[in-house]
Each structure stands twice: as C-alpha cells, then as structure tokens.
Amino acid sequence: MGIPKFDSPEEEIKKWLNHIALICLSEDFQKLKKELETIYSRSDVKDYRITAFQDALYAFLAQEDEASSVNIGRC
Secondary structure, three states, X not given: OOOOOOOOHHHHHHHHHHHHXXXXXXXXXXXXXXXHHHHHHHOOOOOXXXXXXXXXXXXXXXXXXXXXXXXXXXO
C-alpha cells in the first residue's frame, strides 16, 4: 500500500482557476452578471461592474457548494 499523493498547492490553484474560468465563461454566469450590472447601475452602486462580477461568482460558487453538500448527505 502506497502513501496517498496529495496535490501540490500549485496544482490545487490551477484546478480552482480552471473551475472559476469555466464558470465565468458560461452563458448562465454572463446572464446573471449582466442582470446584476443593470440593477446595481440603477442603484448607484459604486464600481457596479466589479460588484456584479463578484456577486455573480459568489452565487455560482455557493450554489455548487450547496449542491455538493446535499450530495454528500445522500451517501
């Protein structure tokens, strides 16, 4: 029996970057980001484009985290 090999920090970062890139390029992400930009610009949110991007990304990551928690609970 061998010692399990853990990903190096660089490999872990690359996985996260790839995952985030795929989210950001998705049609659903782009649609949500645009909707948030519209809402935030009308509400005079400072740096509304950056805030919309951050909120959309957070929403997608939280949704995936919630989905994985539900799937783990089914095991």
